[in-house]
Structure formats: C-alpha cells, structure tokens
Amino acid sequence: MAYFTLFLTAFAAATLLPAYSEILLGTLVSQGLSYxxxxxxxxxxNTLGSVVNGVIGRQVDRFKEKRWFPVTEQQLTRARERFNRYGQWSLLLGWLPLGGDALTLVGGIMRVPWLNFIILVGIGKGLRYAFVLWLVAEASSAGS
Incomplete structure (x- = not known):
C-alpha cells in the first residue's frame, strides 16, 4: 500500500495539484522499504502525471479562443518560442519544482512525439528521485 500511495502522490505532484512526493519518499525510506x-x-x-500535462497541452488549441481560457495568445506564442529555442531536450528539466510542470504542458502544446516525451521526462524525473534517495541515504548514514 505504501508504494501505491507514493505512486499517487508522485502522480499528483507532477500535475497542478499540490503534492510533495519527496517528503513521502523520505518517510518511506525511514520505514525500511526498498530503495x-x-x-x-x-x-x-511522476512521469505519468507529466503525461497528463502533455495531454492537456495538446488540447490547448481547441480552447484558446474561449473567453474563460486562462492564457493569452501572446503568452502561448512566448512559450512556444522559448520551447523552440531549447527544443524537446528541455523536457529533461521537467523535474524542476518551478516551471517543470509548465515545460511538460508546453511539450504537449508543441506535440513532442510521445515516445520522446516519455523518455526525456522519465530520465529527468528518475534522476531527481535517485538524487533524493541518495540524499536521504547520506543523511541517515551521517546520523548513525
């Protein structure tokens, strides 16, 4: 059940929902679960949560003319230009606490092929969680 809870928390953390999977991850490490x-x-x-952002991004053009849509055409243009400057490789930074979710959303807007999207986002997210686990392991060994 702990792994499933971590999965759900990490999924939510990659979306616009407020969730902090690193805190739960550290707690579960202290319970002796497998790294x-x-x-x-x-x-x-976390990667699948980013896929949700990508799916939402792919729907932006359908709704951008609606009055209730929260992003202006100018903001969309600016986001596209920035993304084009660095290309799909910027998805490796989808793990960033500030802006990472927006990058995956723009990746969807730019229609990055799904295989590339998932691989690049997955690498970034995987490296981040490996680093968090390493930090927790170092902290616990220093405290021993």
Whole structure:
C-alpha cells in the first residue's frame, strides 16, 4: 500500500495539484522499504502525471479562443518560442519544482512525439528521485 500511495502522490505532484512526493519518499525510506521500488514507483507516477500535462497541452488549441481560457495568445506564442529555442531536450528539466510542470504542458502544446516525451521526462524525473534517495541515504548514514 505504501508504494501505491507514493505512486499517487508522485502522480499528483507532477500535475497542478499540490503534492510533495519527496517528503513521502523520505518517510518511506525511514520505514525500511526498498530503495529500488521506491524509486521505481515515484518515477513512474511522476512521469505519468507529466503525461497528463502533455495531454492537456495538446488540447490547448481547441480552447484558446474561449473567453474563460486562462492564457493569452501572446503568452502561448512566448512559450512556444522559448520551447523552440531549447527544443524537446528541455523536457529533461521537467523535474524542476518551478516551471517543470509548465515545460511538460508546453511539450504537449508543441506535440513532442510521445515516445520522446516519455523518455526525456522519465530520465529527468528518475534522476531527481535517485538524487533524493541518495540524499536521504547520506543523511541517515551521517546520523548513525
């Protein structure tokens, strides 16, 4: 059940919902759970949450003319220009706490091929969770 909870929290954290999977990850490490499985479920959940952002991004053009749509055409143009400057490789930074979710949304707007999207986002998210697990391991060994 702990792994499933981590998966859901990591999934939510990659969307616009307020969730902090790193805190839960650190708590679960202290319970003696497998680092490998913690890394796997956190990375999978967070990557799939970013896929939701990509799907939403792919729908932007359908709704951008609606009065209720929260982004102006000028903001969309600016986001596209910035994304084009660095290309799909910028999705490796989808893990960033500020702006990472927006990058995956713009990746969807720009219609990055799904395989590239998932691989690049997954690498970034996986490296972040590996780093968090390493930090927790170092902190716990220093405290021993």
């Amino acid at each position: 490998w499985w913690l890394w796997f479920w956190a990375t999978l959940g």
